[in-house]
Amino acid sequence: AQTVTQSQPEMSVQEAETVTLSCTYDTSENNYYLFWYKQPPSRQMILVIRQEAYKQQNATENRFSVNFQKAAKSFSLKISDSQLGDTAMYFCAFIWVNTPLVFGKGTRLSVIA
Amino acid sequence: GAVVSQHPSRVICKSGTSVKIECRSLDFQATTMFWYRQFPKQSLMLMATSNEGSKATYEQGVEKDKFLINHASLTLSTLTVTSAHPEDSSFYICSARGGWDTEAFFGQGTRLTVV
Numbered sequence: 001a002q003t004v005t006q007s008q009p010e011m012s013v014q015e016a017e018t019v020t021l022s023c024t025y026d027t028s029e030n031n032y033y034l035f036w037y038k039q040p041p042s043r044q045m046i047l048v049i050r051q052e053a054y055k056q057q058n059a060t061e062n063r064f065s066v067n068f069q070k071a072a073k074s075f076s077l078k079i080s081d082s083q084l085g086d087t088a089m090y091f092c093a094f095i096w097v098n099t100p101l102v103f104g105k106g107t108r109l110s111v112i113a
Numbered sequence: 114g115a116v117v118s119q120h121p122s123r124v125i126c127k128s129g130t131s132v133k134i135e136c137r138s139l140d141f142q143a144t145t146m147f148w149y150r151q152f153p154k155q156s157l158m159l160m161a162t163s164n165e166g167s168k169a170t171y172e173q174g175v176e177k178d179k180f181l182i183n184h185a186s187l188t189l190s191t192l193t194v195t196s197a198h199p200e201d202s203s204f205y206i207c208s209a210r211g212g213w214d215t216e217a218f219f220g221q222g223t224r225l226t227v228v
Contacts, residue, residue, distance in 0.1 A: 033216075035216055037219075042221075043151075043204060043206075043221075043222050044219065044221050044222065045157075045206065045208075045219035046219075047216050047218075050216055091156060091157070095217075098145065100147050100159050100162050101147070101159075101208070101217055103156045103157050104156065105155070105156045106155075106156050108154075
């Protein structure tokens with residue numbers, strides 16, 4: 001079974017600074033997708049970034065980028081120039097074939113002014 | 114991104130009554146929909162997976178007679194909490210996907226309070 005581990009329950013960062021959220025996963029599959037979702041206080045789940053396992057290039061979306069290490073099964077999220085609106089729960093998620101998303105337990109990020 | 118609409122956003126019901134929550138994909142056909150339950154400060158817990166036109170697949174420990182799921186069309190799935198009790202009070206979120214290799218899009222969630 002696939003598992004996703006987020007080892008940092010809570011993190012904080014100063015506004016405008018950079019923060020990295022960790023995620024590791026366990027799978028024996030080769031082709032899969034990884035995601036980072038953000039859940040702000042409104043509780044709406046918002047896709048932040050996705051990574052296809054067959055792509056070696058790390059995905060980037062504006063201030064958000066990932067460090068995807070397939071051999072190490074690591075998928076960290078870097079947020080640059082942190083903004084107050086980045087305060088949220090962040091969930092790392094994995095998907096393979098036609099299976100449901102497997103979520104990590106989440107990291108609560110607080111951006112401090 | 115694609116839009117998934119979940120309704121209602123909040124509902125309060127009396128113990129013993131039933132509540133229906135709707136999840137609609139507005140601009141794409143959702144071959145698969147998922148229902149999650151989320152407790153405060155915790156991750157999403159998958160309750161069931163439904164494919165259009167077939168019976169839902171429930172996760173272990175989820176009572177299928179209490180949480181009735183119907184996926185009658187490619188754009189609509191419903192979750193009915195039958196004979197609700199206070200312990201069913203929670204935040205319920207639906208998710209829809211057009212294909213396995215696409216990201217899942219989420220509804221806004223429903224906060225259910227059973228009094």
